[in-house]
Amino acid sequence: MTLEAILFDVDGTLADTEGLGHHPAYNQAFDSLGVPFRWDRDLYRTLLQQPGGRERIRHYLDAYDPELGPESAAVARDPDEWIAKVHRLKSDFFRDRVAAGQIPLRAGVARLICEARDAGIRMAIVSNASRRTLDPVLEHSLRPELRSAIEVIASGEEVMHKKPHPMLYQLALKRLGLKPSQCVAVEDSAMGLAAARAADLAALVTINEDTRDQNFAGAGMVVSSLGEPGDPVWVYRGDIGDARWVTPKVLANLLAQSQSG
Incomplete structure (x- = not known):
């Protein structure tokens, strides 16, 4: 099969939106409400195992029973x-952070x-995030010519089940009119990899500080x-041949x- 499409995750894949954006933005929200807690980086990495922002907050309330101060009655x-x-x-x-240029694209x-x-x-873009969260990244982190190259967007509020369920990838494939055997998913996390593999997609994982210790069994390349x-790739799994970075040819070979495997 010829490589017809690349399906990109966003958070942690296109940009370090978690470390540079979402994590500090959560703490800004907590500060603005006057609640007496903040999420440190280790806790936030643990909470990233939840498949979405609202799910993260709900899990924190249920599992950690934090002191809520002036917000106790509202909760x-x-x-x-x-x-x-x-x-x-x-x-x-x-x-605000994205618009201020604080979240550049990854290498x-x-x-x-x-x-x-x-x-x-x-x-295509395939993300658990809502369009409210995705749109600033697409508007400010991607240049207009890059944004115009994205044909399909499948976002978290459009499906009943987010990643690691395959539903988002299945939605993107339906909109593209393509089969899994014609596409490669690019992810950064075990959760995203699980969704891609459950949708029968070949997958490349580009790790980051929040995900480097996760289990990527099943990835065709890490x-x-x-x-x-100036910023060549370290390959932890798979083979990019004589290439020094990931190219369409590398992804086609992965597919x-x-x-054949």
Whole structure:
């Protein structure tokens, strides 16, 4: 099968949105509400195992039973509404960070999108995040010419089950009109990898500080980044041949290997 499309995750894959954006934005939201707790980086990495922002907040309330200070009555009265309020505040602070240029693309992302576009390979975004969260990244972190290359977006609020369920990938494939055997998923986490593999997709994982210790069994390739001149790739699983960074040809070879394996 020919490589017809690349399906990109966003958070942690296109940009370090977790470490540079979402994590500090959550703490800004908590600060604005006056609650007496903050999430440190180790706790946040643990909470990332939950498949979405609202799920993360709910799990924290249920599992950690934090002191809520002036927000105690509001949480007791309507926890769903309080969770939604925190998530709205977090999204606003996150948008501010993206708009201020604080969340650049990871190494090799712009290069690979341009190379794939020039090669006639279609591209999609497949993310647990809501459009409210995705749109600032697409508007500010991607240049207009990169954004225009993205044909399909499948976002978390559109499905009943988020990653690690395959539903988001299945939605993207349906919109593209393609089969799993024609596409490669690019992810950064074990959760995203599980979703891609459950959708029968070949997958490349580009690790980051929050995910490097996760289990990536089932990935066709695991790399330090997509890489670019001056920032070559470290390959932890798979083979990129004589390439120094991930190219459309590398992904096409990965797809071919997954079909023959």
